[in-house]
Structure formats: C-alpha cells, structure tokens
Amino acid sequence: MRYVRIEKAKPNMILAKPLYDSVNRVLLVAGTIMTQDYIQRLSGRGLDGFYIEDDLAKDIDVRDNITQELRNEGVDALSRGDLDACMEVAEKIVEQIMSHPPISIDMIDLRTYDDYTYRHSVNVAVISTIIGLKLGYNKNTLVQLSTSAMLHDVGKQMLKTQILNKQGSLTQEEYDHVKQHPQLAFNILRKRMDISSKVRAGVLSHHENEDGSGYPIGFAGDEIYIYAKIIHVADVFDALISKRPYKPPYARSEAVEYLMGACDRLFDRKIVEVFVQCVSIYPLGTEVLLSDGREGIVAANSNPLRPVIRLFDGEEVDLSDSDRYRNITIIPETDAILV
Ligand SMILES: [Fe+2]
Incomplete structure (x- = not known):
C-alpha cells in the first residue's frame, strides 16, 4: 500500500x-x-x-504500532472524559507495543480537523511509549508514561472552545487562558488517589522547556520530570506533522530538524536523540521527489536517511548506494507540493 x-x-x-x-x-x-x-x-x-x-x-506493508480499534477506543474514552477508560487504553497501548516492538514509527494517522485533539493524544501516548521502550523502561513505568501522555491535554476540556478552535493567532489574554491547561489537568488528576504522582508530574510539566522558558511554572533542566520531557517531544513532533486549519503539515524530515535544532533550549537532547532513532524520517509508502526531478515512493527505509525509492516506472533507486546515487537527494514533501 x-x-x-x-x-x-x-x-x-x-x-x-x-x-x-x-x-x-x-x-x-x-x-x-x-x-x-x-x-x-x-x-x-x-x-x-x-x-x-x-x-x-502491493508488496509494501505499512504497519501501525497499535490497532485501529484501539486508536478508536482511545478517541472514544478521551471524548467522554472517562479517566478509567483512558487508563485502560493507555495500558493496552503498552501491551500492544511490547508484544510487537516496533522497528520504527511509519504509519501516518488518518485525521480530519474535527478529530484532531483526541487522535493527537492517542498518538502522543504511542510515540511516548515507543521512546520509553527504547529507554529500557519496564512495563509498569511504560504504563505510567502512556497514561500521562494520554491525559496530557485533558485540561483543555475546561478551556473556552472558541479560543481553542480559533483560527489565526491568539491575543496575549487568549494565550494566557490556554496556558492554564496543564494546571487544570493536574487539578483533575489530583482528585484521583489511584493515579500516580508521576503521571500528574508528566501532565503538569509537558509545556516546560529545558531553558526555563516554558509554562506553567518555568522549570528548567532536571527540575522537569522525565515523563514530561518525553511527552513534550512527542507532542510537538505530532503537532508539527499534522495538517491544521491554519498550517500545512511539516515533512517529517523538517519536524525532526526542528526538534534537533531546539535541543537544550526547548527539549532534552537525550530524549530527542532517542526519538530520532524511533521515527521513520521517510515513512514507507510515502511519495518523494528526488533532486533529479524523478518521483517515486519509499519502498524500504532501513537506512533512515538514504531509503530505497521505487520510481513510478518501477525502477528502484537505492540511495544508500553511494557510488551510483551520491548526488541525488530527497526534496522535503512540503516543498515538493509547491513545485
Ligand atoms: Fe498541552
């Protein structure tokens, strides 16, 4: 496909x-x-x-990291604000990912404008869990991380919808309103004795930056709990590659470049480095434009930066073959659309 x-x-x-x-x-x-x-x-x-x-x-198999049914279950639980159901989904995400440890994050989630918020939270849980797995976390820790990621934006349910859905830039007052959502989520979760304080810490600090310029508190470096650092990377990456009413999606290569460029300022360098090992920069089955003008699809990507491209006439170009294709590069997909 x-x-x-x-x-x-x-x-x-x-x-x-x-x-x-x-x-x-x-x-x-x-x-x-x-x-x-x-x-x-x-x-x-x-x-x-x-x-x-x-x-x-027809021979390209693009596998999702979790089943479509589980994604839908997560969307349903989040849309109902059902914390118990969200926690169950978070655990199932960990179980599915642990039972088939992913080689890479390839599948592109199919989202429309209306269902962005909930599908985004499920995606952040999947990406965070994969990063945690790569960091060597055990199942209990992964479930806490996945739960924290699933619930990271539950505070947005208490924000004014007209501000959340506003197209165009926010006024300072509106932005200050949106910035309350980590604290609002923390307050919701604080009432639940069965939710670990580590889960709450991940939710509260997911907009904190390494240099102390984030919110709600302005924590920096080691003051930011590790779950929050992971969720921050997953959250920003997924938001960048998503199509929104006010912006086209970034190409994954551009999103990865953004994350790497913001290491130590916004993101923890180690987490970004681990994440880059987990994500397909050129996902299987996606179209690419080569610098020599030829177009094709990604047929194999075990070499993340130099994948095998199958041209539309069926010829394959293995970009890792540096003797033959050293001079050919891939034009990022968002630029390619403009060509
Ligand atoms: Fe958030």
Whole structure:
C-alpha cells in the first residue's frame, strides 16, 4: 500500500485502510473505490491523505504500532472524559507495543480537523511509549508514561472552545487562558488517589522547556520530570506533522530538524536523540521527489536517511548506494507540493 496526499488523490484509487469520523463512525471502508465527490468531501474535512492499494506498492506493508480499534477506543474514552477508560487504553497501548516492538514509527494517522485533539493524544501516548521502550523502561513505568501522555491535554476540556478552535493567532489574554491547561489537568488528576504522582508530574510539566522558558511554572533542566520531557517531544513532533486549519503539515524530515535544532533550549537532547532513532524520517509508502526531478515512493527505509525509492516506472533507486546515487537527494514533501 502507499500513502497519497489529498492534493494528488484521483478517482478510482482503491482505499487500503478505513477512514473514520470524529465519533468513530466509518466514513469509508477499506476497498472503497474513490470518487471525485469522496475526495472533495474528505479534503473539506481537512484529511491530509489516505492509503491506497495499487500494483506499484502491493508488496509494501505499512504497519501501525497499535490497532485501529484501539486508536478508536482511545478517541472514544478521551471524548467522554472517562479517566478509567483512558487508563485502560493507555495500558493496552503498552501491551500492544511490547508484544510487537516496533522497528520504527511509519504509519501516518488518518485525521480530519474535527478529530484532531483526541487522535493527537492517542498518538502522543504511542510515540511516548515507543521512546520509553527504547529507554529500557519496564512495563509498569511504560504504563505510567502512556497514561500521562494520554491525559496530557485533558485540561483543555475546561478551556473556552472558541479560543481553542480559533483560527489565526491568539491575543496575549487568549494565550494566557490556554496556558492554564496543564494546571487544570493536574487539578483533575489530583482528585484521583489511584493515579500516580508521576503521571500528574508528566501532565503538569509537558509545556516546560529545558531553558526555563516554558509554562506553567518555568522549570528548567532536571527540575522537569522525565515523563514530561518525553511527552513534550512527542507532542510537538505530532503537532508539527499534522495538517491544521491554519498550517500545512511539516515533512517529517523538517519536524525532526526542528526538534534537533531546539535541543537544550526547548527539549532534552537525550530524549530527542532517542526519538530520532524511533521515527521513520521517510515513512514507507510515502511519495518523494528526488533532486533529479524523478518521483517515486519509499519502498524500504532501513537506512533512515538514504531509503530505497521505487520510481513510478518501477525502477528502484537505492540511495544508500553511494557510488551510483551520491548526488541525488530527497526534496522535503512540503516543498515538493509547491513545485
Ligand atoms: Fe498541552
């Protein structure tokens, strides 16, 4: 299967993975033959793209780190504000990831504008858990981390929706309002004796920066609890690669570059270094434009910066073959769209 951005979608493409709306109703089942009408409606809902089946990519298997059912269960639990259900999902995320330790984060989550907030929190839990696994955490620690990540933005439920959904930049007053959400979440979780103080610490400090410039307290360096440092990296990465009403998605290569550039200032360097080992910079099945003008899809990415590209005529270009392809580079996908 391969991923097609909505701008490049065409009628008669065959959907490889189902699409859901914000309340987990199936919009289109796998196997649907796309029409111009479907494409336009999905574009209007803010979907960035979808996976299709075709001959070029039939041997490319893009695996998600957790099942679609569990993602949907997480969205449902978060939308109901059901803390017990969220904790159950957080534990299941850890179990699924531990039972199939991921080689990399490849799958692109299929999100529309409406369901961004909850799907984002599930994604942050998945990414944080994978980082924790790479750090050698045991199951109990991973469950705490995953729970903290699932719940990191529950305080936003208490913010004014017109400010949360505002398109365009916030006034200082509005920004100050949004900045209350870690403390609001902490207050909600404090009432629950069965939720560890470590989970609360991760939630409270997920917007703190290494140099002390974050909020709500202005903690710096080692004052920031480790779960919060991990959630911070996962949160910013997932937000950058997401399509939002006010911005196009960053290419993963650009998002990784941003994280690396902000080490020691915003992020803990060690966490970013571990994260970069976990994420596919060029995910399997995504389209790329090469610097010589040829286009294709990522067919293999065990060499993260120099993957194997399958061109649309079927020829394969193994960029790790430095003798043949030393001069060819990959143009980031957001730039490629503008070409
Ligand atoms: Fe947040």
